[in-house]
Amino acid sequence: MSLLTTGKLTKYFGDTHAVDHVDFTVREGEVLALIGSNGAGKTTLVNVISGLLAPDSGTIRFRDADITSATIHEKIASGIARSFQLVNLFDQLSALDNIALSIFSRQGKTRRLFALADADTEVRDEATGVLEQFGLLPKARMLAGGLSQGERKLLDVAVAYSLRPKLLFLDEPTSGVSTREKAPIMDIITQVVRSGGITAVIIEHDMDVVFTYCPRIVAMHQGAILADGTPEEIRNNEQVTANMLGTHRHA
Amino acid sequence: MSALPLPPTRVLRWAVPLLAALVLFPWVAEPYQTTLFSYGLVMAIAALGFNLLLGYTGLLSFGHSAYFGVGAYAVALIVKYLHVSSLEVFIVGGILASAAVSALFGFVCVRYTRIFFSILTMALSQVLWSLAFKFFWVTGGSDGLRVPTPSLLGTHIDPGEDKMTYLAHRYYYYVLVIFVVCTALMWVIVHSPFGKALQAIRDNETRAEFVGVQVRHYRWVAFVVSGTYTGLAGALWVPLNGLTTPDILHWGFSGEIVFFTVLGGFGTFAGPIVGAIVFNYLKTFAVGYTVYWQMFLGVVLVTMVMALPTGIMGMVGRLSQKWRRVPAP
Numbered sequence: 368m369s370l371l372t373t374g375k376l377t378k379y380f381g382d383t384h385a386v387d388h389v390d391f392t393v394r395e396g397e398v399l400a401l402i403g404s405n406g407a408g409k410t411t412l413v414n415v416i417s418g419l420l421a422p423d424s425g426t427i428r429f430r431d432a433d434i435t436s437a438t439i440h441e442k443i444a445s446g447i448a449r450s451f452q453l454v455n456l457f458d459q460l461s462a463l464d465n466i467a468l469s470i471f472s473r474q475g476k477t478r479r480l481f482a483l484a485d486a487d488t489e490v491r492d493e494a495t496g497v498l499e500q501f502g503l504l505p506k507a508r509m510l511a512g513g514l515s516q517g518e519r520k521l522l523d524v525a526v527a528y529s530l531r532p533k534l535l536f537l538d539e540p541t542s543g544v545s546t547r548e549k550a551p552i553m554d555i556i557t558q559v560v561r562s563g564g565i566t567a568v569i570i571e572h573d574m575d576v577v578f579t580y581c582p583r584i585v586a587m588h589q590g591a592i593l594a595d596g597t598p599e600e601i602r603n604n605e606q607v608t609a610n611m612l613g614t615h616r617h618a
Numbered sequence: 619m620s621a622l623p624l625p626p627t628r629v630l631r632w633a634v635p636l637l638a639a640l641v642l643f644p645w646v647a648e649p650y651q652t653t654l655f656s657y658g659l660v661m662a663i664a665a666l667g668f669n670l671l672l673g674y675t676g677l678l679s680f681g682h683s684a685y686f687g688v689g690a691y692a693v694a695l696i697v698k699y700l701h702v703s704s705l706e707v708f709i710v711g712g713i714l715a716s717a718a719v720s721a722l723f724g725f726v727c728v729r730y731t732r733i734f735f736s737i738l739t740m741a742l743s744q745v746l747w748s749l750a751f752k753f754f755w756v757t758g759g760s761d762g763l764r765v766p767t768p769s770l771l772g773t774h775i776d777p778g779e780d781k782m783t784y785l786a787h788r789y790y791y792y793v794l795v796i797f798v799v800c801t802a803l804m805w806v807i808v809h810s811p812f813g814k815a816l817q818a819i820r821d822n823e824t825r826a827e828f829v830g831v832q833v834r835h836y837r838w839v840a841f842v843v844s845g846t847y848t849g850l851a852g853a854l855w856v857p858l859n860g861l862t863t864p865d866i867l868h869w870g871f872s873g874e875i876v877f878f879t880v881l882g883g884f885g886t887f888a889g890p891i892v893g894a895i896v897f898n899y900l901k902t903f904a905v906g907y908t909v910y911w912q913m914f915l916g917v918v919l920v921t922m923v924m925a926l927p928t929g930i931m932g933m934v935g936r937l938s939q940k941w942r943r944v945p946a947p
Contacts, residue, residue: 417828443830455825457818468818471811472830480812480843481803487811526829 376425400581446533458512469529649786665890667847676820681739687867689852716849724841762863883929
């Protein structure tokens with residue numbers, strides 16, 4: 368059953384066709400990888416779907432509702448969340464407060480001026496639980512800006528996860544971390560996402576990560592979808608190998 | 619905010635003795651010193667409000683003189699047209715007027731950030747400054763408006779009572795109570811979910827949007843709270859000063875608010891309070907000592923920014939951390 372569908376979704380930047388009439392479907396419960404070389408349009412597609420950019424034309428449907436012109440807040444409320452390619456955290460808040468803020472926001476409590484955030488034990492307990500799931504509990508009281516790159520990547524995902532989305536976009540969750548750290552990070556992310564019944568779309572350049580963790584892969588090239596299939600089908604797709612996986616096959 | 623906030627128990631550990639010292643202050647200090655300290659407390663209320671924008675929301679306003687001036691002029695106009703001299707009425711009038719003006723100005727300003735926000739706030743404060751000059755039949759023009767010593771909770775200054783003694787005791791305690799309430803309230807606000815949302819906006823506006831924080835609306839609320847605090851300070855300041863003139867609407871006064879917040883350290887909750895009190899003494903000393911007092915304050919500011927970029931309280935915080943790390947002999 369499809370959770371999200373885009374119809375002829377288009378976004379141009381001048382003469383550059385960043386997203387070019389893309390028909391894209393995400394099925395409920397799957398962990399899908401969006402791959403492509405730099406400039407293929409992956410991040411722009413996610414930016415348009417998540418509301419950071421307005422599409423030039425086309426439609427976006429989520430859970431049978433047209434959300435093409437919905438605001439970021441309406442999309443979040445409908446169940447779409449995302450993390451960012453460059454880690455986007457609240458650096459001068461603790462790791463716990465980063466998570467707590469998402470939970471406060473989800474519960475509509477950020478409007479409260481005259482209540483102490485720390486006194487809300489329900490939110491604190493949930494935030495602590497999320498940090499534990501992501502293996503960050505020992506860092507709960509540390510400022511987010513003081514965490515290692517791997518920890519920041521995990522916290523970035525955890526902040527989005529705390530919104531309890533139906534669909535989670537993860538933009539390069541392992542970029543900038545050492546090869547050794549990639550598998551543990553992806554193990555945690557996929558385990559948390561699957562146990563939470565969340566559908567995830569992962570933008571990733573590392574093909575080892577993609578083939579290991581994502582049962583379905585969508586390849587993009589020059590703003591359009593080039594291929595869509597299982598890891599085996601993508602490996603054997605000549606267009607994809609010619610454009611993206613050449614080096615991988617020889618590795 | 620460069621470090622994790624102190625837990626409430628540790629805040630109380632230093633706040634209670636400090637409060638006791640402030641209560642005893644008029645009994646050990648000269649009336650002049652106490653009155654001077656009242657000015658410092660009033661400015662500290664303005665600084666608390668200002669820092670909600672600068673330290674917690676990441677917006678540098680160069681127009682807070684507008685709200686301070688609106689609070690002060692609201693009081694002066696209440697005296698002029700309603701012939702009322704109750705400080706409680708002054709406070710309500712100052713709060714309502716500054717909240718209304720900051721709501722209006724904030725609606726325009728929070729659409730912008732960084733230098734555009736700063737310039738816009740400054741330009742709007744200059745509009746009020748010029749209006750205070752032009753509408754002299756209402757505002758008294760450059761002569762300003764006089765404000766008599768007000769009654770406090772229905773009690774007037776006793777016949778024959780020295781005004782300085784009145785200001786140094788009864789008025790001081792009145793201001794102290796309001797200062798304590800404002801400080802406690804601001805402490806709750808910055809530690810509330812709303813306060814966390816403001817800090818999130820300061821740290822990363824885009825991400826804040828993507829966790830569902832309505833950035834522009836929250837900035838506007840912060841702006842109104844900030845302006846109202848500053849307006850309240852203006853309403854408390856004018857009976858102390860006895861006169862309000864357009865000078866307090868000029869952007870130069872906004873610069874002073876920025877100055878004492880930076881001096882104390884906008885990265886800490888207590889920094890602006892300390893900065894306001896220190897600046898008040900520093901300015902009084904400089905004005906009495908040299909005609910080049912503005913140059914003196916300029917040199918102090920340059921030195922502070924270069925030597926102590928985190929302000930007085932930032933330095934105190936670092937020293938206390940260092941001291942705690944030194945092992946016992």
